[in-house]
Amino acid sequence: MPRQIFQLKMSLAGVRPPVWRRVLVPGGYTLDRLHRVVQHAMGWRDCHLHSFEIDGVQYGVPDPDGELSLRDELDVRLDTVLGKGSRFRYTYDFGDWWEHDLMVEDAFTADPEERYPSCLDGERACPPEDVGGPSGYLLLLAALADPRHREHAAMREWAGGGFDPARFDPGRASTLLRHLC
Template sequence: MPRQIFALKVSLAGVRPPVWRRVLVPGGYTLDRLHRVVQHAMGWRDCHLHSFDIDGRQYGEPDPDGEPPVRDELDVRLDAVVGKGSRFRYTYDFGDWWEHDLLVEDVCAADPDERYPTCPQGERACPPEDVGGLFGYQVLLAALADPGHPEHDVLREWAGPGFDPEAFDPTRATTLLRRFC
């Protein structure tokens, strides 16, 4: 039987204009590997805690003293917990609280001429780490768009000269996925 590939749409919840990625990953990936896929496809730096919420169950890196308890993401395969049409959530950075909506758009046989994972599509740059969640990101976008904004120069320097909220390069994202996932 050919290897199954899951086509996932990953959308950053609540962000306007939308920030999203389409990724193709093997169904046999553990949720730990899917975490790395989301990190590299979105453009995060994996500096903070994360968790998955699938059908009301939490998955992540277990903390022996943690409340609430989470199931170990290393022990759970993607194809064991979701299928075509499934929706679930990935939360990154419990301070800024970035929620990602994931939709399994399709499940298909692997293309023997393709390497996985891959990120063929997406739109807009991921917010910078530690920007302050949705509110902080809205402030950043407003300041960057208006040279007369009182925070424009400070936030432009903080975000770095290379930060362009409209930019996304699927080829670069795919290269990172193949190197690190």
């Protein structure tokens, strides 16, 4: 049976200008592998907890203390819970609360000449880890954009001199996906 590929669009909720990615992933991937795809495509470093919500059901890494009621993401293949047009949510870092809206834009048969997963497109850099969620990111962007802002120098140093919120390279994201997923 030929492999099914899902074309997913991931958008970071609550952030303007928009930060998004379009990726191709095998339908046979489990949710834990999709977690890694989101991490590498968006530019996160996988330093925090995460969960998926699909049709009202929460998936993630089971909590040994039982405080979070999550179904095990290792047991769930994409092609068993998703199809073309499906919408679902991925939350990363329960402190900063980064919500990602995901949509299956298309589903098709894998091209035997292509390697998956891959990143087709996207816009803007991912916010730095631990910036304080969408509101903290807005403050960072304001400080970086205005050299007269009282936090400009401190935020520039904290974010790293090379941080450019407008920069995104889908080719680099594809390379990371192929090596790390």
